[in-house]
Amino acid sequence: MKQWWKSGAPWIWLNGGAVSISIIMVFGLLALILVRGFGHFWPHSLVSTTYVQPNGEQVEVIGQLRKSETLTAQSLRDAGLKLPEEQRLVTRHLFKLANRDVTGRDFSYMVENFLGEWTYPKDITAFERREWGDFYGQPLRLLERGEVVASGDGVWPALQERLQRSNRIFDEVRKIERVEIGNINFRLERVRLDQRRAELRGELNDALRAQFDERRRALNTEYEELQERLNALIADMRRDAVVMRVAGGKEVTVGLNTIVKAWQPNNMSVIAKVGFYIEAFYDFMFGFPREANTEGGIFPAIFGTVVMVLVMSIIVTPFGVLAAIYLREYAKQGPLLKAIRISVYNLAGVPSIVFGVFGLGFFVYVLGGAIDSAFYPEALPAPTFGTPGLFWASLTLALLTLPVVIVSTEEGLSRIPSTIRMGSLALGATKGETLWKVVVPLATPAMMTGLILAIARAAGEVAPLMLVGVVKLAPTLPIDGNFPFIHLERKIMHLGFHIYDVGFQSPHAEAAEALVYATALILVLLIVLLNLSAISIRNHLREKFRAESD
Known part of the structure; x- marks a missing residue:
């Protein structure tokens, strides 16, 4: 036994067991979320059943069973x-x-004691609505401008056909509101x-004012035509x-314009x-x-997360690598350099919310306010960059992840053998040529x-983003068809904050529970996808430079 302990085998088994437990826990968590x-x-x-109150x-x-649980009878007697x-x-x-x-x-x-017999009528219909959540009931009559056009068994097929028509019109309405009218509002703001x-420049004269009025009239005319349509x-x-x-026998009229989709789950095949x-x-x-984010999709949150991570990567990579x-x-080895390295290492341990406070105070209010005063005085007092937005969120995350890039790049540079440097210098290359044409390409994988x-850390951060640009609901995406196409000053949605908002700020916690799990899984898969792309x-770079060295 003493020889076994001295051989180090117990530590190998301990490490292997710890890794196995960690993998099981990770996959168990993913399975639960899935x-x-x-x-x-x-x-x-x-x-469909009855309940004695x-x-x-x-x-x-009439309802959908979400979960069941067993309790002690005494706890319910006490209630x-x-x-x-x-x-x-x-x-x-x-x-x-x-x-x-x-x-x-x-x-x-x-409570099961007070429930009657459970039945599953095939005509029970579920609606997903644009407001007030889902709706359950049995269709009786289909109306067109108040007149009955279908009843009985003919309601369901006619309902499906007319619902498709209503949704096509809704998509056209949404396109006009979000794209065409939004574009006109953007151009009107540019005119202003x-x-x-x-x-402000003292260049405004009668001719120029008439030109602005003409542009404004043309846009207003276009807006009025769109509004009529x-x-x-x-x-x-x-x-x-x-x-x-509905349950209880009451009849309720539901407009098809409020319905996203309809289905009869008790009458559906597996396919x-x-x-x-x-x-x-x-x-x-x-x-x-x-x-309030408890219904619908999460595309703006996915889009905002991906754009923010990409902008962050563009910012942090050159700064981290050059540092x-x-x-x-190049830096001279000594106490000052050691102090700088210690500071970089300590920066990696600073709580992320501190970076958010710094980003809000320095990036948003100081830098953003200066940019507004220098380049956007016509928009003041309404801020352009002097308010939280995509650029400041990305810059804050770049500062947050900068130590990771610096340390990894330094480690990669330190692993390049000195013989490669000496060989390059011996062939007549300068120090700069040796660094940028030999050493840096070999350190690219690091x-x-x-x-x-x-990327892995930035995509999952939430706390600092709440201060520097992420909001509950962003009215527009940061990329659209209006010049300059990428709007770094706009606020964005983020999957991490979306999970927090739906899970802890939702007025309908039970309805939001499943969406929290689904959004969390999408965030995990997105981080994995971004990491796999970088890997x-x-x-590819590692194999490329290995082939060139051979």
């Missing part, structure tokens, strides 16, 4: 429920009832700023409605459910959020390693 998150998009069956009244229940004295355990179910605008609540716990700039489309979209019977699942996941990935090259190849680590570039 099941909880992606299971949200599956069209689960809808239950504490006052003895029996009510009808006021009447249960048999001999019963020790009791099961309660969480049902999603939807119809928030009708009942005032989305979810409700119901151009006129204000000319006024928009009003006609909205009126046409509100033409159809469906009368639904139909798979197709619905794929469509729902696509809408989640490429749709825009609704209902490492100077510290390793630089890419630093960038990979920087593939690094491996």
Whole structure:
């Protein structure tokens, strides 16, 4: 046994066990997120049953079973429920009832003792709405401008056809509002700023003022034409409605303009459910959020995260590499250099929220305010760069990850054998030529390693971004068709902050739970994708320079 301990085998087994446990925990976490998150998009069956309330009244229940849990009967007796004295355990179910605008609540716990027989009627229909969450009921009549056009079994096929028409009109309305009218508003603002700039410079005269007025009139005319077209489309979209019977027998009229999609999960085959699942996941990935981010998609958050990481990489890579090259190849070794290196190492341990406070105070208020005063005086007092935005968020993350890039690049430079440097110098190359044509290319894989680590950390940061540019809901994307096309001053959405907002700030926690898991998995997959892209570039460079050295 003593010889076994001296051989170091126990430490090998200990390390192997620790790595195995870590891998199991990581894959277990991913599996939990996968099941909880992606299971949200599956069209689960809808239950119809009855429930006896504490006052003895029996009510009808239509809903989706979300989860079940077993509790001690005594805990529910203490809450006021009447249960048999001999019963020790009791099961309660969480049902999603939807119809928030009708009942005032989305979810409700119901004790199994008071539930009646569960049935699954095939005509129960679910609506995903643009407001007020989902809606469950049984279709009775289809209306067109208040007149009945279908009833009974003919409602469902006619509803599907008219819903497609309504959604096509809605997409056209959204395009006009977000793209065409947004473009006109952008150009009107440019006219105002151009006129204000000319006024500040003392160049504004009657001829120039008339020119600005003419540009403004042309844009207003274009806007009025679009508004007329928009009003006609909205009126046409509100033409159809469906009368639904909800739990309790009440009839509710739902306009088709408020419905995103409709489905009858109890009447769907497995193939139909798979197709619905794929469509729902696509809408989640490429749709825009609704209902305080608890409904809809996360495309703006994905887009904002990717753009921010790319801008951060463009900023941090040259600064980190050049700093490492100077510290390793040019700076004189001594106490000052040691102090600088210690400072760089300590900078890597500073809490991220401190970087956010620094970014807000220095980048946003000092640098941004100076840029506004020097280059955008016509927009003041409304700030352009003197407010949190994409550029400042990327710059703050670049400062946060700078030590990682510096240390990795220095390590890569230190691993280049001195014989390579001497051989290059012996052949007549200068120190600069040796550095940039021989040493730096060989150290490129190490630089890419630093960038990979920087991307992994930056993509998951949340705390500093809340101060320097990330918001709950951004009205526009940072890239569009208006010059200069990339708008670094705009605020963005971020997957990490989206998870925090939906998970902890949502007014409907139960509805948001599945979206938190799904968004978390998308963030993990996005980080993995960014890292794999950087790793593939690094491996390509490594093989390239290895082949050249051979």
